[in-house]
Amino acid sequence: MAGSGTLSLSQFPIHRPLPFPKNKPQTTRICIRAMSGENSSSSVTTQQEPSPISISPPPNFKPPEPKRFIIRPDKRIEILSASLSLFFRLATGVFASGYSFSFVSQDEVPSDEYAFRLSGITVKETSKLGARPEKPIEIYEFESCPFCRKVREIVAVLDLDVLFYPCPRNGPNFRPKVVQMGGKQQFPYMVDPNTGVSMYESDEIIRYLVGTYGDGNIPLTLSLGFLTSLTCGLAMLSRITKGTTYTPAKLPPKPLKLWAYEGSPFCKVVREVLVELELPHLLINSARGSPKRNILYQKKGHFQVPFLEDPNTGIEMFESAEIIEYIRATYTL
Template identity: 70%
Template sequence: MATALNLPQSPLLRTLPFLRAPKSTVSIRATSSSSETPLTSTSVTTEQEQKQGLSSSSVTFVPPPDFKPPEPKRFGVRPDKTWDILGASLALPFRLGTGVFVSGYSVSLVSKNEFPSGQYALDFADFKVKETSKLGPRPEKPIEIYEFESCPFCRKVREIIAVLDLDVLFYPCPKNGPNFRPKVSQMGGKQQFPYMVDPNTGVAMYESDDIIKYLVGKYGDGSVPFMLSLGLLTTLTAGFAMIGRMGKGSSHAPSKLPPKPLEIWAYEGSPFCKLVREVLVELELPHLLRNCARGSPKRQMLYEKAGHFQVPYLEDPNTGVQMFESAEIVEYIRATYALQ
């Protein structure tokens, strides 16, 4: 027994450029590898470490003392994070769920008796909710994007990469960030965000709408989702979506930059994932984001990998830590990488 629902998409309008920021000095960025294998990187030296006479290779990264990854709690919110989650959830009505579903999302109900064991699916009464999607060509290497969390233009691009189910290597560029903001000026000639580099084609560009048009043309079916095709209205609602977390994920906090980017399984429409992204951006920590919105085949991959599907899920190649639970992930990241 099965019933199905398909969500349509539509064309693109252009919007506006974003803000500029003062120049500063930079060392070098991490590098990416294929999205199907663990990410590797070169050693990176932060501006703070240069001042202290240190380099990434001389800094040891270990979990906090007595650290133990928490057990995942399905649909649970830690009491002290209730208002944070509510604030992050305001984006959902403003953006009508854009970034929650993968392109060509389809859902069907299948009897539990007919559903293969070991396959990820939601339970609904005596049925399993089977979710599928229609994906375009897959890039061999992750797309690279320089951006920051509390920018409406950047949010638009994060939404389309969730829709297209792309893995992206993010280089956070918070205000006054000493490492990757200046790198954007070096590469593109101006400090404007978002800035995208596609290592698969050699294409690099500014302008959120141009990036969206490029990505749907190269890795999608060429059509832009409705909520990303409304020009100025798209940008305004993307800005309103951030009201509940105003200012979070925008200002730089000193950190120890690790030699390898962190890896996070997440997607733009999740308020839990947003809290983790905020701290990654503020600490200017490069991270490979493995998008797994509803309908993504990567949900099955994480289910097989961790024995459970829940996001956000963090894998830190610098310490070997793997963990669920957004509040605890935030605490772990700050304890491990923030300069006290």
Template identity: 65%
Template sequence: MDIARLGKGCTLVSTTFLANSLRPQHQKLSSRTSGLQSKERRFLCSRAEIINAPGTTEKAENLGTGESSASKTRKMSQPRKFFVRSDQWLNILGGSLAFPLRLGTGAFVQGYSASLAPASEVSPDKYSFVEIAGRKLVEKGKPGPRPEKPIELYEFEGCPFCRKVREIVSVLDIDVLYYPTPKNGPNFRPKAIQMGGKKQFPYMVDPNTGVSMYESDDIIKYLTEKYGDGSIPLTLSLGALTTITAGLAMIGRAGKGGVYTPAKQPDMPLELWAYEPSPFCKIVREKLVELELPHYYHSTARGSTKRDDLFRKTGHFQVPYLEDPNTGTNMFESAEIIEYLQETYAL
């Protein structure tokens, strides 16, 4: 199920969408993130379409500093096509309001195209949403240069300016490392303010070029010129109208993902495969932000080759898909992911 959402530097204003204040506490996520290079990186991704979706069992490994590789096993949740759990209908409907208000921005990658090709000519390890009369739907885009290291973004859900930047991330099909900055968060909000000198979000750091900046429109321009073809989608270039609709798109979620919930910090960032317009991905992102959990975000808008990557990895394509290298857990199904995050990290 593909549904969209989106979202100028988010000056900390007290509105339904901008929950901003800070506490002077500062805790660093130690450079444990570098551990991802030495440990097997697990990728997370998912969506509401499945092909051959049997449950699998995996052993928990790399449980984090101080914990041994382990003896427990965790069952990967069974992906279910277009399934909404009974207690999640209102959440999904609220998240779905963004699609019409933002005209689907972020649902398709730059240069998206689709065609029907004979099934015999399509590689069996390539994901296809549908097969009709012996022909498979083939979707692709025209990605620009890929950043060697993930772009770092300090931002939070519930901020229309942050949403705008998340939308261009999906359009450009780039992977980013999100450092959530919810109101009262003791870790990354103070860190971003210390680095940039302003109480304003989003704040971007590009470790590939050494560039860092505020202002959502400036970030969008930079990313499209550096990692795209230089063109900014119309829906992200309408000035105040873009910001207003990005704010309205979040009304259905009533500011969720904006205020900190006390939580333990993981040794390593989690990994999430998702894309901005999906309401299923939206509610998982809200929980990650509330718990202030840093996470690698693998963009999987329509036309992204990372849909094929996930399909080859798991045998299905469905988002959101979460992998936690700290516990060896990998999961489909948004409701179950949210429960896992709450049980594992909330204090």
């Protein structure tokens, strides 16, 4: 993907209509009576279109200003617990494939291009990525599944954008869809609209993705079999109840768009809420070294994740704590 420009949903056509359940049309019976020599009556049945879903931001809502390296006091424990996974998984999902960095002079990177700058130090980060899919990969999964985490880590490493269909327990929409498509309720389930390939089994999905969109080599931390699955499970212990069970919510007409990556604890707490509310979302992976960091920087004049774009309300915003509050206020029933 180019290192500059803007990114929009139009660049990522969804290869099939979102499998949202359709409301049954309301039926109204109208009885018409006429007098013409003898009593007669006829009944006419008409169909009414279902009322559209009403989605709007909270009253007087204003997106917050982004704040770098600041954790809201009431969210410190949550962010700390979400950070523990970095230890168990050795920061897998933090860096894009082929990540490298170099210290450069401040003048070497133009002010309109992204670089990590802190206290007068400028760090230029790069990566080596494989072929880029034309359409986003589609993955059906849920946050607290260790096998799903393995797949989320590899798509962050490969810097792939993914259309996630959350499948929390008791979720009414996408769990049944997986059974319909693949024949069994098992997660993760991947669909690649670019090749027509669909499959279960996290290790098979990983091998497919690195072979199709990477250099064919699976990162060591994702190639250890049982040990990989075990550490993925341990990484989730501090958040085991999050992103697991469905909370009734409005199903949006369009998927939300989230700039994030698997290794960030700030992104994780937002993803948990999206999964619990079963909100489809296009995740723009932007791990360290991703060229999409520069795209967001040029789009907003600032890089920070998570960054949410909601095409259903027009809201765009930084700051994980406020994003969570916005999502719950807008979509929870």
